[in-house]
Amino acid sequence: MKDSLRQSMALFHTWSGLLLGWLLFAMFATGTAAYFQDEITRWMQPEVTGSADPETSAQGAVRYLNTVAPDAISWYITLPNGRSATTQVYWQPGDGTRGKRGETSAVLDQTGRAITVRETSGGFFLYRFHFDLHYMPVLWARYLVGIAAMFMLTAILSGIVTHKKIFADFFMLRFGKGQRSWLDAHNVTAVIALPFHLMITFTGLVTLASMYMPWGIAANYASPAVFQEQVFGREPAAERSGRAQPLVDLAPLMRTASAEWGGKQVGYISVTNPGDATARVLITRSPGAAIAARGETAAFAGATGKALGGHTATGAAVATESVMIGLHTGRFAQWGLRWLYFLSGIGGTIMVGSGLVLWTVKRRTRLPDPARPHFGFRLVERLNIAAIAGLATGIAVYFLANRLLPADLAQRADREIDSLFLAWLAVGLWGMVRPAGRAWTETLALAGACFAAVPVVNALTTSRGFAASIMSGDWLFVAFDLMMIALAACFLQAAGKVAQHRAKNASAPPRRAARKAVSQ
Amino acid sequence: MIHALAIALACAAFLMLAASMKRHQRDLVGRAVPEPRARLARIAGWVFIAVCWSLEAVVLGPALGTIVWIGELSMGAWLAIAFINWRSGRPTR
Structure with missing residues (x-):
């Protein structure tokens, strides 16, 4: 009975892991990178240096918005935190149009001047791709990602049942033993960070x-907007009165709000009807200031600065959700914990990747004719190459494109993203036309070479190369270069291993044949 | 720096647990460990893990401390596995 349960779970684990495994690999890899999305953005905007003070930045942003969009319906200001140095502003134009992307938003320095940085989506793209994918409607992407995540959850649970010796094999990681080594790698990466996964x-x-289960809200509230208003205190904007009245200084309001939250930092400010007597300022706590992701808010009258009361989402369910989202995104994490998150994410990426490879390794020995595997086997093999080596190359090329594309290129941010997918596609196609073993060696080496090229290209195209960064104590840039070198080393080492393995296999059959000849 | 200390503690905990297991004893200690000693190692391992949690809970509070502790346990376990592998002399045995 027990064995049959384990067998059925193993079967389930194999297929639930495989079916959307390639998507899961991409989600894990880009999601892991997203733990450093602010840092990646800073690397991708080498023009921005130094740090910024939130209060000064808020005042600067108001100055900028007063000249650019004085009659806007609302302003949204994302303040700099310890990890970023810029203020992002976004506004809804007064004529009610949505406005084109790029025309209703700006990146500011703390004095409120728009910074002319190279146009890039930075680390934010990797974060968004991780659940919104790209080149497809966001809604579809989120459903697809949700299904993949559900498969992942079932794969983890069935994997626990399948794994015979979680405790006995806890420390077992044997190298150079073919299928056994792949199974060890898959098991160890899974078990070591099991709570994280x-x-x-x-x-x-x-x-x-x-979004996946809208019925709870649909059954209890007239519309999602009513739910938002009642649970999160997001009130619809009042009508403009037409009486002009300048906005009060935001710095004292920020201090009041922060004091109310026990000193926690302000993260966002939104202003509705700016410049009008009905103006309303909503200050939201920084998501990095506590584990719970949904920050407390404090509302003020924009014309007088009078406190209109705060809002803390109450109720156990909302609090639980807020903490869970916070745990997932890890915005609260300081440096040490952020690295732990990142390393656990790398472990998860390796777990998914090794699981995908294991599927083929396990079946290769059982193929009726290993020289001519059946279609399904070839498909999985090729998709593995595309997913693992292809995505890695794509991300490296994304960084390279950031440095190499001309700064004034039209729709530059989109071109950077396109180059990621072009590289990914190219590697995928390469993997299709080459013999599988050789394709692995070549594509892994290519990924390694692309990562290795990043620090070189960075040093050649900016004044913030490795040596210069060390001299100026710019540890973010130093760490980024080191991470690229580490990734390059890993991929080149993997390429070398595959080549070695192939050489060994190629020389094995003749030897066996020779031995047979001798014994006869 | 608290992370370095806690990860070292977690690594020591997992090495203790490994030393309590027959299959790793030769690599870690060089010989088989008698059962009473092995039990002691097992207890010490779990105590170290508990101490590691208490340390983080005191410094960072129980909520944040627990999150950090889980990450540190993972890293400690990785280091322990790397150490065992190094001691066992790869690639095959």
């Missing part, structure tokens, strides 16, 4: 739970 998969589903 369970947490990240479950909380990932929770982040979009109200």
Whole structure:
């Protein structure tokens, strides 16, 4: 009975892991990178240096918005934090149009001047791709990602049942033993960070739970907007009165709000009807200031600065959701914990990747004719190459494109993203036309070479190369270069291993044949 | 720096647990460990893990401390596995 349960779970694990495994690999890899999305953005905007003070930045942003969009319906200001140095502003134009992307938003320095940085989506793209994908409607992408995450969750649970010796094999990682080594790698990466994998998969589903299961809200509220208003205190904007009245200084309001939250930093400010007597300022706590992702808010009258009361989402369910989203995104994490998150994410990426490879390694020995595998086997093999080596190359090329594309290129941010997918596609196609073993060696080496090229190209195209960064104590740039070198080393080492393995296999059959000849 | 200390503690905990297991004893200690000693190692391992949690809970509070502790346990376990692998002399045995 027990064995048959384990067998059925193993079967389930094999297929639930495989079916959307390639998508899961991409989600894990880009999601892991997203733990450093602010840092990646800073690297991709080498023009921005130094740090910024939130209060000065808020005042600067108001100055900028007063000249650019004085009659806007609302302003949204994302303040700099310890990790970023710029203020992002976005406004809804007064004529009610949505406005084209790029025309209703700006990146500012702390004095409120728009910074002319190279146009890039930075680390934010990797973060968004991780659940919105690209080149497809966001809604579809989120459903697809949700299904993948659900498969992941079932794969983890069935994997626990399948794994015969979680405790006995806890420390077992044997190298150079073919299938056994792949199984060890898959097991160890899964078991060592099992709490992380369970947490990240479950909380990932929770982040979009109200989209996947809208019925709770639909049954209890007249519309999603009413739900938002009642639970999160997001009131619809009042009509403009037409009586002009300048906005009060935001700095004292920020201090009041921050004091109310026990000193926690302000993250966002939105102003509705700016410049009007009905103006309303909503200050939201920084998501990095506590584990719970949904920050407390404090509202003020924009014309007088009078406090209009705060709003803390109450109720156990909302609090639980908020903490789960916070746990998933890790915005609260300081440096040490952020690295732990990142390393656990790398472990998860390796777990998914090794699981995909294991599927082929396990079946290769059982193929009726290993020289001519059947279609399904070839498909999985090729998709593995495309997913693993292809995505890695794509991300490296994304960084390279950031440095190499001309700064004034039209729609530059989109071209950077296109180059990621072009590289990914190219590697995928390369993997299709080459013999599988050789394709692995070549594409892994290519990924390694692309990562290795990043620090070189960075040094050649900016004044913030490795040596210069060390001299100026710019540890973010130093760490980025080191990470690229580490990734390059890993991929080149992997390429070398595959080549070695192939050479060994190629020389094995003749030897066996020779031995047979001798014994006869 | 608290992370370095806690990860070292977690690594020591996992090495203790490994030393309590027959299949790793030769690599870690060089010989088989008698059962009473092995039990002691097992207890010490779990105590170290508990101490590691208490340390983080005191410094960072129980909520944040627990999150950090889980990450540190993972890293400690990785280091322990790397150490065992190094001791066992790869690639095959």
